Amino acid sequence: MNDEYFMSEALKEAQKAFVIDEVPIGAVIEHKGEIIGRGYNRRNTDCNPLMHAEIIAINEAAKIMGDWRIEDCTIYITVEPCPMCSGAVVQARIPRVVYGAPNPKAGCAGSVINLLQMEKLNHRCDVKSGVLEEECRNLMKEFFKRFRKKD
Numbered sequence: 001m002n003d004e005y006f007m008s009e010a011l012k013e014a015q016k017a018f019v020i021d022e023v024p025i026g027a028v029i030e031h032k033g034e035i036i037g038r039g040y041n042r043r044n045t046d047c048n049p050l051m052h053a054e055i056i057a058i059n060e061a062a063k064i065m066g067d068w069r070i071e072d073c074t075i076y077i078t079v080e081p082c083p084m085c086s087g088a089v090v091q092a093r094i095p096r097v098v099y100g101a102p103n104p105k106a107g108c109a110g111s112v113i114n115l116l117q118m119e120k121l122n123h124r125c126d127v128k129s130g131v132l133e134e135e136c137r138n139l140m141k142e143f144f145k146r147f148r149k150k151d
């Protein structure tokens, strides 16, 4: 199992958001070759600005780990994480972040700011981008195309 495999699992989560008219972003957390957390964006469904894919996956993984620290894990996210989720990744001490498509308007893994690798913060992550980037980007494109047609 490699990064592409786990990203394809994150894409499955993103699809779940897509079918309920949510911005299609998905995340999974891998620990020793197994997925211990999954999430997809549910902002509208839950009427809650915090219900991003990453937060839901972190919640699940922390319960399974029995610790607020989610060490020895990789989080796979279909789109570059926002400020809140990048902050949550740092707080959870997740050592490695893999994302698919960049987010030039809100991405905090380097596009707007790089919260995942700030020298002054007490935790820094290894970051890999561009895994299944086309698939992740196309799902977003398809979503916004559909959204525009409705208006």
Ligand SMILES: [Zn+2]
Residues within 6 Å of the ligand: 052, 053, 054, 081, 082, 083, 084, 085, 086
């Ligand atoms: Zn987020």
